[in-house]
Amino acid sequence: MRTSPPRTLVVLAVFAAACNTGQVSSSDASTTTPPAVAAQNEAETSAAIQVVSTDLALSTAVAYFSAFNRGDANAVMALFPAGASFSDNFNGSATRESWEQRLVWDMAQGTTLAAPGCIVPADGTSGEGTAVRCESATSNALTHVLAVEPVPTVVSLFVTPNGIQDLREDFGQPDFLHVTQPFMQWMEEEHSGDAAKIGFGVWDSLDQARENGELTSEYARRWAAYLELNCIYIEGLISRDRDSYLDDCGILEP
Numbered sequence: 001m002r003t004s005p006p007r008t009l010v011v012l013a014v015f016a017a018a019c020n021t022g023q024v025s026s027s028d029a030s031t032t033t034p035p036a037v038a039a040q041n042e043a044e045t046s047a048a049i050q051v052v053s054t055d056l057a058l059s060t061a062v063a064y065f066s067a068f069n070r071g072d073a074n075a076v077m078a079l080f081p082a083g084a085s086f087s088d089n090f091n092g093s094a095t096r097e098s099w100e101q102r103l104v105w106d107m108a109q110g111t112t113l114a115a116p117g118c119i120v121p122a123d124g125t126s127g128e129g130t131a132v133r134c135e136s137a138t139s140n141a142l143t144h145v146l147a148v149e150p151v152p153t154v155v156s157l158f159v160t161p162n163g164i165q166d167l168r169e170d171f172g173q174p175d176f177l178h179v180t181q182p183f184m185q186w187m188e189e190e191h192s193g194d195a196a197k198i199g200f201g202v203w204d205s206l207d208q209a210r211e212n213g214e215l216t217s218e219y220a221r222r223w224a225a226y227l228e229l230n231c232i233y234i235e236g237l238i239s240r241d242r243d244s245y246l247d248d249c250g251i252l253e254p
Contacts, residue, residue, distance in 0.1 A: 051160065052125070086099040105216075108212070131156065131158050136152075138171065141216050151171050155169055
């Protein structure tokens, strides 16, 4: 009786013949990836790298500025996940707790941020998130009441799928000292009892930071009225021309 060769031998024989004719190579058999699978792998790799889209990163930056200007500290802090970092060019790094206290202090005195121009730098996207650079300007209680130039501010954010992982503020010139120093000098001379209760960092809790900011706002208004009432001209703080300002006050100086 004639018997058929085992199936395994037939498969091996066919494979060997294909290799001899150049139709299949042993390396092709082990490493070649079908085009559809390769395309899927490439798409998955690209998605893994682009974890935060440009649109999402920019909308997160807009949400930060909007919540800040609404005075909604809770909404601002909700944008930052646990472990987020905070820093600026005046004070260096800050803990989450101390940065939130400064935020509440700013909001209590009416600090605002100008509508920003935000971009994602050409190299801003990585496997961890997307960087956003926003050019803005900061106006606190003193610059508001005197209607002087706000402080140029660059806010740099690093946005991850969990939120803003890093925030960096760089304040330009003129900085806050050009209004703070004459204001605090007036406070020491006219309101020494409350002078120690206001100013940056004079707090140990959110409640103290809020009270500090509210008191700063109140005295900022009093100071502006004092300068106007007494026709005191401070170079760089009074937006009007010095001679016309003093002339309107009825003060003629040589």
